[in-house]
Every structure is written in C-alpha cells, then in structure tokens.
Amino acid sequence: MFDVRLQFGLLLICGCLAIFVNETGSLVLAAIAILLLACQNQYRLGINWFLMYCGLLLARYLITNYLSDTFLNVFLLMLLIALKTLPTIIIASGLAKVPSGKLIASLQKLKVPESILLTFTVALRFFPILRAESKIIGENAKIRGISFKQSKNWLHPLQMFEYSMVPLLMRTIRLADDLSASATTRGIDAPCKKTSHYEIAFQPKDAVGLVAGLGMLSTLWIV
Incomplete structure (x- = not known):
C-alpha cells in the first residue's frame, strides 16, 4: 500500500x-x-466502486x-451530488483498510492535532464495522422471517423499518462508545511522546501516488 501520508494528501486534494x-473532471x-x-x-x-459509479452514471x-418528472428531478440532483462526492469516498475507503496503529502513527508525523486525529481515526473505523453489524x-x-427478502413482508414496510433500524441505531451508539474507549485505552490522548512499531517512510512505489496527485490537479483544466 502507499504511504498513509500520501493517501491522506490525495484524499484532501x-x-x-x-x-x-x-462533470468530466469528476469522472477523471x-x-x-x-x-x-x-x-x-x-x-x-x-471493482465494486466501479460498478456502483457506472450504475449511477446509467441512472443519470x-x-x-428518457424520463421527465418532478420527483425524478429531485432524484437527479441527488445523483449529481453522489457522482461529485464519490471519488473522495473511494479514496477514503482505501484508507479504511489501513491498520489503526499505522494510520495514527502516520498522521502524528504530519503533526495533526490530537482531537482531529481521534475523530478521523474513529470515523474511518466506524463505517466498516457498522456495515458488518x-x-x-x-x-x-x-432467520426470524422478518426480512425484506421475503415477499410477505413487503406489505408491512414500517414494521420492517422498525425491526431493522432500531437495532442498528442501538448498535451504532454502542459502537461509537467502544471505538472511543479502545482508542483511549491505546493511549491516543496520552500527553507523552508516542512510538509505533510501524516504519513510516516513503517508498519508491509511492511515486505512482504522486503521479496520481498530479493527474487529479490536471482536472482543473478540463473544460
């Protein structure tokens, strides 16, 4: 993988x-x-992100x-926003695969404030865990027969929403507390100088990331 500092820079860019x-620049x-x-x-x-992006382009x-309706115009606006923000989300999804310790050690080298560091680290870990939950x-x-995959439940959408969203919301609150406690236990807010067993250094392969960053900057001149 690329150096985390490089990935973080690409995310900001x-x-x-x-x-x-x-729109063409967003596609690039x-x-x-x-x-x-x-x-x-x-x-x-x-591949998953590619298929999703192609699906959004096709829908747009x-x-x-071929379609014209007031409601669909609202949906079209949502599609345009999604297409604009998706490239940033794609890069962030790659950062979510980085081990927490390596991510924290890399951001500490960038002198990121501790409050921002804690928030960013917990956020990147939160969404993958939430998806698993x-x-x-x-x-x-x-298993209990209350899934939307069973056609008999389509007649009770509100009940299905309750059975799916209420447990998820309860788990979300607990997950946020667990992740914050885990980071605190590992000394994220300790006032002393922190060390890491991860070797944080740029490698030759990071040149590919630098070229990608230049390619992103070139989108400003796409008309």
Missing part, C-alpha cells in the same frame, strides 16, 4: 477538487481513485434523456 471540477477523479485502489491490490473493492443518463442484523432478521 480529491475532496477539494471535487467542488470545482466539471473517479477513474484515478479506482486505479489507486488497484495499485494497492484492492481489486475487489475497486436514463433520467436525463448491519449485515448481522439482516441475517438475524431473515
């Missing part, structure tokens, strides 16, 4: 550029972000050219 680039940013995942051997994750094309809740609901 992509997040800033996504605000200013046009998404392509670069997916290629970065492939360069880090995260092929499955890259169909609504723009959501999957477990869905499997338990399916």
Whole structure:
C-alpha cells in the first residue's frame, strides 16, 4: 500500500477538487481513485466502486434523456451530488483498510492535532464495522422471517423499518462508545511522546501516488 501520508494528501486534494471540477473532471477523479485502489491490490473493492459509479452514471443518463418528472428531478440532483462526492469516498475507503496503529502513527508525523486525529481515526473505523453489524442484523432478521427478502413482508414496510433500524441505531451508539474507549485505552490522548512499531517512510512505489496527485490537479483544466 502507499504511504498513509500520501493517501491522506490525495484524499484532501480529491475532496477539494471535487467542488470545482466539471462533470468530466469528476469522472477523471473517479477513474484515478479506482486505479489507486488497484495499485494497492484492492481489486475487489475497486471493482465494486466501479460498478456502483457506472450504475449511477446509467441512472443519470436514463433520467436525463428518457424520463421527465418532478420527483425524478429531485432524484437527479441527488445523483449529481453522489457522482461529485464519490471519488473522495473511494479514496477514503482505501484508507479504511489501513491498520489503526499505522494510520495514527502516520498522521502524528504530519503533526495533526490530537482531537482531529481521534475523530478521523474513529470515523474511518466506524463505517466498516457498522456495515458488518448491519449485515448481522439482516441475517438475524431473515432467520426470524422478518426480512425484506421475503415477499410477505413487503406489505408491512414500517414494521420492517422498525425491526431493522432500531437495532442498528442501538448498535451504532454502542459502537461509537467502544471505538472511543479502545482508542483511549491505546493511549491516543496520552500527553507523552508516542512510538509505533510501524516504519513510516516513503517508498519508491509511492511515486505512482504522486503521479496520481498530479493527474487529479490536471482536472482543473478540463473544460
């Protein structure tokens, strides 16, 4: 994988550029972000993001050219926002695979304030764990016969929402507390100088990331 500091820099660059680039530039940013995942051997994750991005593009094309409705116009706006923000999310998903200790050690070298460091680290760990918890809740609901995968439950959407969302919200509160306690236990807020067994240094392969960063900057000139 690339140096975490480089990945973090690419995340910031992509997040800033996504605000200013046009649709073509946003497409280029998404392509670069997916290629970065492939360069880090995260092929499955890259393929999933590629399929999702293509699906959003297809939905936007169909609504723009073949459908016309007030409600669909609102949906189209949501699609455009998703297409704008997705490149940044793709890069962030790659950072979510970095071990917590390595991530913290790398950001400490960048002199990131402790409060921001704790928030960022917990956030990157929170969403993957939340997705796993959501999957477990869905499997338990399916066993009890209260899953949307069973057609008989389609007539009771509010009841299904209650059975799926209430447990997930309760788990979310507990997960946030657990992650914060775990970080505190590992000394994230200790006032002393911290050490790490991870070797934080740039490698020759990080040159690919630098080229990707230059490619992102070039999207500002795409018209």
